[in-house]
Amino acid sequence: MGAVVGTLTMQTKQRRPSRDKTDDELEMTMVCHRPEGLEQLEAQTNFTKQELQILYRGFKNECPSGVVNEETFKHIYAQFFPHGDASMYAHYLFNAFDTTNNGSIKFKDFVMGLSILLRGTLREKLEWTFHLYDINRDGYINREEMTEIVRAIYDMMGKYTYPALKGDVPQQHVDAFFQKMDKNKDGVVTLEEFIIACQEDETMMRSMQLFENVM
Numbered sequence: 001m002g003a004v005v006g007t008l009t010m011q012t013k014q015r016r017p018s019r020d021k022t023d024d025e026l027e028m029t030m031v032c033h034r035p036e037g038l039e040q041l042e043a044q045t046n047f048t049k050q051e052l053q054i055l056y057r058g059f060k061n062e063c064p065s066g067v068v069n070e071e072t073f074k075h076i077y078a079q080f081f082p083h084g085d086a087s088m089y090a091h092y093l094f095n096a097f098d099t100t101n102n103g104s105i106k107f108k109d110f111v112m113g114l115s116i117l118l119r120g121t122l123r124e125k126l127e128w129t130f131h132l133y134d135i136n137r138d139g140y141i142n143r144e145e146m147t148e149i150v151r152a153i154y155d156m157m158g159k160y161t162y163p164a165l166k167g168d169v170p171q172q173h174v175d176a177f178f179q180k181m182d183k184n185k186d187g188v189v190t191l192e193e194f195i196i197a198c199q200e201d202e203t204m205m206r207s208m209q210l211f212e213n214v215m
Contacts, residue, residue: 041108045115052111059107067104070094084158092152096132123195130194140188141181146174 042049060066062076070091077090097105097113116128131137135145150170181189181197189197 041111045111046119047111047115055111055114056107059110067106068110069104073097073105081156081158084156086156088148089152089156092132092135092149095135096128122199126195126198127191130191140190141194142188143174143178146177146189147171150174 038049038052041047041052045052047055062068063072068076073094074087074090077093078086080086094105095101097109099109099112113128116124120128130141133141133145133149135148147170150173154170178189180201181193183193183197
C-alpha cells in the first residue's frame with residue numbers, strides 16, 4: 001500500500017510546527033475543488049482530524065488545484081517503480097479511486113479509499129481489491145480482467161519480478177486464482193466467491209498481501 005500514499009502520507013509521520021490547524025482549515029476552504037469538512041471526513045473514515053489535516057497538506061502540495069487527474073497520478077506512482085512500467089496498473093488504481101468515474105480524484109475520494117486500505121476491516125479491504133480487479137464494473141471478475149491486472153503488476157515490478165517473468169507466468173497465476181475462486185465453474189468470480197476463497201486459503205491470502213503491497 002505504501003506506493004499509493006507515497007509522499008502524500010509520509011507527512012503523517014512528521015509534524016510541522018510552523019503551521020497550525022487554523023491555517024490548514026483555512027486552506028481547505030480556498031482550493032479550487034473544496035473537500036468535505038474535516039468533521040464530516042473524520043466521521044466517514046478511520047482517520048483523526050489531525051491525520052486528515054496532515055494528509056490534506058500533503059495532497060495539496062502535490063496537487064495545488066485540489067484534484068488529481070490520471071496523468072498526474074501516473075507520474076507520482078511511477079516514481080515508486082523506476083525499474084518497471086507502472087502506467088497500466090496506475091490506470092486501474094486511478095479508476096478504483098475515481099468512484100464517480102469523472103476522470104479526477106478529489107481529496108475525499110483519495111482519503112476514503114486510503115482509509116479502507118490502511119485501516120479497514122479484512123472484508124472491506126477485500127471488497128476494495130475486488131472492485132479494483134473488476135475493471136468493467138459489472139460485478140464480476142473474468143479471466144481477461146484478472147489477466148490484465150496480473151500483467152500490469154508484472155510490468156510494474158520490472159526486473160525485480162519474482163518469479164522471473166516468462167510468457168506464460170501471468171496466465172498460470174490467473175489459472176491458479178480461478179481454480180480456487182470460481183467455485184461454480186461459470187467462468188467468472190463473484191464478490192462472495194472472491195472473499196470466501198481469500199479467507200479460506202492461506203496461500204491465497206499471501207498472494208493478496210503481495211498485491212496489496214503494490215497498492
